[in-house]
Amino acid sequence: MEEDQEALNLAADWADISQGLRKDLGQQAHSQWIKPIQPGNFCNETGTLDLYLPTEFSANWVADRFADRLSLAWKIARPDVRHVRILVNPGRRQLPELRLGNGGKPSRPANDSVHGAGDPLGAALEGNAFASLGQGSIGIDASQTFATFVTGTSNVLAWNAAQRMSAVEAPQFSPLYLKAATGQGKTHLLHAIGHAYLAHHPNARIFYCSAERFMVEFVQALRQNQMIEFKSRLRGFDLLLVDDIQFIIGKASAQEELLYTIDALLAEGKRLVFAADRAPQALDGVEPRLLSRLSMGLVADIMPADIELRRSILENRLQRFPAIDVPADVIEFLARTINRNVRELVGGLNKVIAYAQLTSQQVSLQLAEEQLTDILSANRRRITIDEIQRTVCQFYRIDRTEMSSKRRARAVVRPRQVAMYLAKVLTPRSYPEIGRKFGGRDHSTVIHAVRLIEELRTRDADMDGDVRSLLRQLES
Ligand SMILES: Nc1ncnc2c1ncn2[C@@H]1O[C@H](COP(=O)(O)OP(=O)(O)OP(=O)(O)O)[C@@H](O)[C@H]1O
Secondary structure, three states: OHHHHHHHHHHHHHHHHHHHHHHHHOHHHHHHHHOOOEEEEEEOOOOEEEEEEOOHHHHHHHHHHHHHHHHHHHHHHOOOOOEEEEEEOOOOOOOOOOEOOOOOOOEOOOOOOOOOOOOHHHHHHHHOOHHHOOOOOOOOOOOOOOOOOOOOOOOHHHHHHHHHHHOOOOOOOOOEEEEEOOOOOHHHHHHHHHHHHHHHOOOOOEEEEEHHHHHHHHHHHHHOOOHHHHHHHHOOOOEEEEEOHHHOOOOHHHHHHHHHHHHHHHHOOOEEEEEEOOOHHHOOOOOHHHHHHHOOOEEEEEOOOOHHHHHHHHHHHHOOOOOOOOOHHHHHHHHHHOOOOHHHHHHHHHHHHHHHHHOOOOOOHHHHHHHOHHHHHHHOOOOOHHHHHHHHHHHHOOOHHHHOOOOOOHHHHHHHHHHHHHHHHHOOOOHHHHHHHOOOOOHHHHHHHHHHHHHHHHHOHHHHHHHHHHHHHHHO
16 A cells, blocks of 8 residues: 555656646657656665656657656655666556545556556546546545645635535535646645545546646547547546546537537536636637636635645645655745745755755755845846835824834834845845945944844744834745
């Protein structure tokens, strides 16, 4: 069982890596060389992962051209992978096909139903998904469950709705439409619903696919005169999970098919979940009737993860690697600065750990800053000193002019110092530049303010609370 779980984890990680490489290398190179790769044995002691290719030629080609990329991508995805070996598939070992129809327990397929697709999870998620329709098999990722999904104020509503979708008792709404910006956990929740539903309904037939894949399969079925099979298989599911519905563009006939499928499933009390990066009304090129079906149930937003949630996600993730020591200031730094996307946040953490291990260093703030320059600069929202002054004045209920005034009353001096401190922490401005923005003060005044607030934060809980709350407001 443990072995199966490990294989499933590898398959899940490989799906993420493969997807990233597709973006980097382009569709053609990806289909030819990357897709056929199959993650094989992973040795915990040595940290060696074997990647299999179907032929000697392809193994040599991949080893020559993509070994470094593959190795780096794996090290980033899994801090415990230290070496990657590219080998020819001995032809026997199979990864589980994520066939979870037998009481929710992953099992290895009896025969080679993955057909060396090399991307077992991807294949189950996408390529071979329709091929396995109707057998109770599904394309859900075993590592993305409710248990591994961390909740906070930004996503708890969606989480609750997702829980209800998978509960024993039928939900009062259907479909559920999950809406979130990229990398905020939509796909994770879809998979989690699949797992939980299966736990409650062991014989259920669940199907996960992306809308893009749905379109492709639809066109293929049409071309191969297999529409009847296509339709009847689709309608045989108890739970349908359709990801990235924003890609359901073009092809009116495919949209119509989806519409009929939705109607047929809803009429039988089946459960439907869709996910997209925008609200139903904002989907382009989608038939109005399909739009109205998509939004007739519950539309649940996952808001961008706030600082608390980002922190919890990192802490939660680190529990997977108890032997790795990541200092609290690094977690705080990552949580604070990588604020756009949870995928980037987790990727950033993994990258720092991987680099530290490769170079036999301790994880430190300096190392994180050095290794993540790209991610960090992409994430940096330009906060202005004006914005900081405005926020601080509102917070302490003082007049905006006090930021530049010469008044020395404590009630205005402290807020002014806090604002200077925040200007230093949140903007790239130098001390003299900050001084000029505060009524032409000397840079030594700013240095003094920054040090003082830094020091007060360590011994005055109220001050620390004020600063945290201001940081939260400014960074949200
Ligand atoms: N709340 C969370 N707790 C734990 N992990 C999370 C959470 N939110 C996102 N993640 C992780 O972040 C990564 C990206 O999430 P996911 O793929 O679900 O995003 P998405 O919203 O579907 O993005 P996209 O629109 O780009 O497909 C995944 O590895 C997922 O497990």
